Amino acid sequence: MNAGGERAMDAVRVALGARSYEVRIGSGLVTRAGAEIAPLLARPKVAIVTEERVAALHLETLKAGLAAAGIEAQALVLPAGEATKCWGELQRTVEWLLAAEVERKDMVLAFGGGVIGDLVGFAAAILRRGIRFVQIPTTLLAQVDSSVGGKTGINSPHGKNLIGAFHQPALVLADIDMLDTLTPRDFLAGYGEVVKYGGLGSLAFFEWLEANGPALAAGGSAANKTLRQEAVRRSVQMKAGIVARDETEQGDRALLNLGHTCPARADEPGGALALPPSPGSDGDETRSGRCAGRASRCRRAAGADAAGQEGRCRPDPLHPRARHRRRVCRRRGRSRCGARRAGGRPRRAVVHAGSGPEDGDRKGDGGRARARAAAEILIPLDPAKR
Numbered sequence: 001m002n003a004g005g006e007r008a009m010d011a012v013r014v015a016l017g018a019r020s021y022e023v024r025i026g027s028g029l030v031t032r033a034g035a036e037i038a039p040l041l042a043r044p045k046v047a048i049v050t051e052e053r054v055a056a057l058h059l060e061t062l063k064a065g066l067a068a069a070g071i072e073a074q075a076l077v078l079p080a081g082e083a084t085k086c087w088g089e090l091q092r093t094v095e096w097l098l099a100a101e102v103e104r105k106d107m108v109l110a111f112g113g114g115v116i117g118d119l120v121g122f123a124a125a126i127l128r129r130g131i132r133f134v135q136i137p138t139t140l141l142a143q144v145d146s147s148v149g150g151k152t153g154i155n156s157p158h159g160k161n162l163i164g165a166f167h168q169p170a171l172v173l174a175d176i177d178m179l180d181t182l183t184p185r186d187f188l189a190g191y192g193e194v195v196k197y198g199g200l201g202s203l204a205f206f207e208w209l210e211a212n213g214p215a216l217a218a219g220g221s222a223a224n225k226t227l228r229q230e231a232v233r234r235s236v237q238m239k240a241g242i243v244a245r246d247e248t249e250q251g252d253r254a255l256l257n258l259g260h261t262c263p264a265r266a267d268e269p270g271g272a273l274a275l276p277p278s279p280g281s282d283g284d285e286t287r288s289g290r291c292a293g294r295a296s297r298c299r300r301a302a303g304a305d306a307a308g309q310e311g312r313c314r315p316d317p318l319h320p321r322a323r324h325r326r327r328v329c330r331r332r333g334r335s336r337c338g339a340r341r342a343g344g345r346p347r348r349a350v351v352h353a354g355s356g357p358e359d360g361d362r363k364g365d366g367g368r369a370r371a372r373a374a375a376e377i378l379i380p381l382d383p384a385k386r
């Protein structure tokens with residue numbers, strides 16, 4: 001803890017030989033970004049690429065933090081949202097970086113959620129055959145997942161994330177304070193990914209989330225921020241381990257796509273990307289069921305059943321068959337139905353989280369489905385409704 005009662009910064013190393021880097025996690029990292037980044041710079045000048053919502057809330061803080069270390073910064077502000085991950089905005093970004101005279105040894109800062117991280121990382125990968133970049137993720141999803149591991153890219157009308165490259169950042173600054181301005185929906189979308197690490201990698205972490213989920217989601221107090229930092233640290237640690245074992249997703253890392261590869265349902269005209277219909281619709285049920293099947297195939301493909309003693313593939317509680325199984329189990333007084341028992345009553349739903357569509361899918365980010373999955377673990381089950 002520091003003098004202000006805040007937890008000291010954590011640092012997780014992503015061990016990739018010459019491409020190794022640190023993920024720094026803590027409060028106030030944007031304010032002191034200049035000091036964190038300065039040692040990596042060839043000259044005191046950076047280019048920031050961000051998006052409208054993040055710029056309105058936090059760009060001045062970042063610029064002030066850089067200026068405090070004598071670093072000159074210029075910024076490009078793109079539209080917010082998934083549709084920004086497209087050829088047009090990639091071209092605009094690359095041309096802007098060239099016009100800004102960004103050289104081979106310069107640094108680009110990707111300041112935003114997963115959309116900006118993916119797009120700017122890809123721009124950095126192809127500009128002058130590859131320049132260095134720093135990820136400053138501002139959503140929970142980006143902090144625990146997309147900013148770590150070097151997967152960068154954009155969408156195509158043929159599918160999501162179909163154009164891209166593996167390009168590792170030089171540094172990741174995950175500032176917990178950024179999460180304070182997220183909408184509850186965007187927070188929960190990221191929390192779904194956190195739950196996924198618990199479900200896949202560590203029963204102890206999963207149980208820690210069950211105990212601390214509501215406080216984590218509430219945020220606000222220093223104590224709750226400390227919980228957020230711990231959740232991000234443990235998630236990043238797990239992701240870093242997986243990335244170090246399988247940088248280009250040939251084996252273990254595919255497991256992280258659990259629930260990501262759900263089929264498309266609604267394409268927006270013109271190939272733009274849309275969110276799924278509201279939870280509870282028939283379409284959602286179908287998607288959820290398919291996700292459950294794909295999740296277990298994904299685990300098998302990644303050899304998880306053989307490898308993961310702690311990791312367990314939990315049934316999707318939204319799957320119609322899981323519901324039926326729960327009803328049968330309740331009638332028979334058993335407890336192994338995707339809902340665990342405390343004092344003879346189901347305590348909390350056990351979910352497979354992170355059910356947004358991912359690579360190759362022809363639609364949106366699945367935030368709603370993630371939020372729904374995450375909410376399942378935050379909210380105790382009402383047995384009468386299950």
Ligand SMILES: NC(=O)c1ccc[n+]([C@@H]2O[C@H](COP(=O)([O-])OP(=O)(O)OC[C@H]3O[C@@H](n4cnc5c(N)ncnc54)[C@H](O)[C@@H]3O)[C@@H](O)[C@H]2O)c1
Nearest residue numbers: 053080081113114115138139141142146151178181182186
């Ligand atoms: N590269 C990878 O390994 C990887 C992994 C998972 C997901 N992804 C990609 O990440 C993207 C989704 O990421 P996301 O959920 O961060 O989406 P996002 O970047 O669109 O951010 C979600 C919303 O939060 C807003 N926002 C961002 N930071 C904010 C802040 N601090 N305060 C208030 N609002 C803020 C944005 O304006 C946006 O409306 C998808 O494109 C997905 O394909 C990539």
